[in-house]
Amino acid sequence: MISIQTADFDVGTEYQSLRASGAGTGAVVTFSGLVRDSGDLSGVTGLFLEHYPGMTEQVIQGLIDEASQRWHVRQARVIHRVGRLALSDQIVFVGVCSAHRGDAFEACAFIMDALKTTAPFWKKEISGDDEHWVEQKTSDVERSQTWG
Amino acid sequence: MISIQTADFDVGTEYQSLRASGAGTGAVVTFSGLVRDSGDLSGVTGLFLEHYPGMTEQVIQGLIDEASQRWHVRQARVIHRVGRLALSDQIVFVGVCSAHRGDAFEACAFIMDALKTTAPFWKKEISGDDEHWVEQKTSDVERSQTWG
């Protein structure tokens, strides 16, 4: 399930829902991304996140489908917030459950890495009165390419 | 922090504690292992977990220290239950927070993989009236060796 929302989310609730996916589930891996104090700018006080409604959901569904073909995935959940966020706010959640831990770790990391370079979101860093559209990082592109 | 306990744990609470590790935290990765219905036996109804008190905590602290040398780790948390567990019960939790997602994913997966082959825990599967000490899996040993 995919949610693009301005509202915050609760990782405990999302985890319980993945855990409840049945007695064949042996591993749950979750990733949460938070607004950090130093990005392209230092002293970041907040973010503004924009997305392309419709296309975003399609791209993420494609990533979940691809992960489910490459690994054993019992259930996957992606939440991404948009709009204005403050320091330490939650930005994104990716949760995967599987029979085995290797599949859960890899599918979760793959979805997150691929989301960063293919899902149409754009991030503007805010540092006091300064605003700055974040540039795509070479390290993110390279990391995404390691999945082949 | 490391806890070996018979009591259950709450992933939401553990996540919030990792998340509260400061404004430099950009990524939190959690792993939870659950009692699955098929292991060495099929129709598993429960587990019994034994450990070597004292040595277990030392080994896990060594793994956290090693992870902290290899990756940027702001905080790491390991909980492992012992005693009698039922189907779908939580067995183990590993949570890591870092500035960056790559470090959080890798440190969390490393600690979990290395715990499986070096921390003195032993698992007995229970399937109805049948009991069976689980054998160490070659795949777990190989997976642990990939970390070098």
Added chain:
Amino acid sequence: MTDATLTIRFFARLREELGTESLQLPATPDQTVGGLLAELASRGGSWAQLQGDQPVMVAVNQAMARPSTPVNAGDEVAFFPPVTGG
């Protein structure tokens, strides 16, 4: 008859710098993404950046596209900077 126009959308830095969120253009025969980019860039001013140094990504009907991708009447064409979510 289908809609004889194209819907063009801009996101993030492009949306701000062009001062335009979306616009309608008449569809023309044999149009491609590359042709449309050249046409828009020829407006000059901040529009010139569509063929400048910074990469511009394009989606046609919400799927990633290339300069050679054909553009037909009724299509939604979106231009945006490389993505930076997560």
Added chain:
Amino acid sequence: MTDATLTIRFFARLREELGTESLQLPATPDQTVGGLLAELASRGGSWAQLQGDQPVMVAVNQAMARPSTPVNAGDEVAFFPPVTGG
């Protein structure tokens, strides 16, 4: 004077099959993990498995050890099957 005995501990399948959780043995000079294993295995019966086909792991004072690791008075020596937690 330090304690002139060794504490030997067994875990999991070994604990069950030997029917022994721990025992005290007198410490002897120049003793090693390998020597101790041979001594215990020579008791026969289920003890023979300590030198059988199935791998036996050893820790001395809660750190993993090898057959050549020395064993001294006061040490805690633990024997157990390969670990299977997580």
